Amino acid sequence: MSERTLLRRTRTLIGSDAAFLTPDGIDVDSTQNYEVVRRRVFFDDVHLVTLHHERGIAYLVLTGLFGAFFLGIAILIVAINTDAWPGALPFFVVGFLISLAFLIRAFMGRDVITVFGRRSKAVLRFGSFRSQRARDVYGQICAAVRRGQSAVRTWESPAPALPPDVPMPPVEGASES
Numbered sequence: 001m002s003e004r005t006l007l008r009r010t011r012t013l014i015g016s017d018a019a020f021l022t023p024d025g026i027d028v029d030s031t032q033n034y035e036v037v038r039r040r041v042f043f044d045d046v047h048l049v050t051l052h053h054e055r056g057i058a059y060l061v062l063t064g065l066f067g068a069f070f071l072g073i074a075i076l077i078v079a080i081n082t083d084a085w086p087g088a089l090p091f092f093v094v095g096f097l098i099s100l101a102f103l104i105r106a107f108m109g110r111d112v113i114t115v116f117g118r119r120s121k122a123v124l125r126f127g128s129f130r131s132q133r134a135r136d137v138y139g140q141i142c143a144a145v146r147r148g149q150s151a152v153r154t155w156e157s158p159a160p161a162l163p164p165d166v167p168m169p170p171v172e173g174a175s176e177s
């Protein structure tokens with residue numbers, strides 16, 4: 001078994017992703033419910049590695065709507081009866097926390113590393129406060145890709161040219177006259 005170094009583990013509502021650096025590529029294990037899918041990008045197949053910043057419009061819309069909904073309920077309860085503010089407090093706290101998550105993502109975003117291979121793609125997402133870790137992992141991946149592709153170039157040599165006195169093979173389907 002080859003050595004695998006954990007690059008990033010991400011948890012979502014429906015599953016989790018774990019990305020590993022191996023000697024010959026990047027492995028991404030995705031788990032949804034009880035199904036595990038492994039994708040691999042080999043270093044000699046890599047065309048592009050990007051580090052970019054995203055905010056995620058779906059995340060912003062959902063957290064904005066839920067935050068406004070809970071804050072609206074809290075304001076409505078207090079507007080109807082000012083003595084009922086203790087009943088509005090849980091709604092205010094939940095709405096405030098969701099709105100805080102919205103503001104953090106809206107202003108800071110998150111870093112994403114994407115490794116594009118010939119046949120596959122690996123995506124590593126980092127939280128808003130993990131920018132330095134994202135840059136470190138990006139540097140590790142780029143260095144590993146350079147090493148992997150330079151190793152491939154050293155053992156791949158072009159085919160030797162034919163001497164001029166060797167006849168070329170006949171073209172199929174052509175009639176000889």
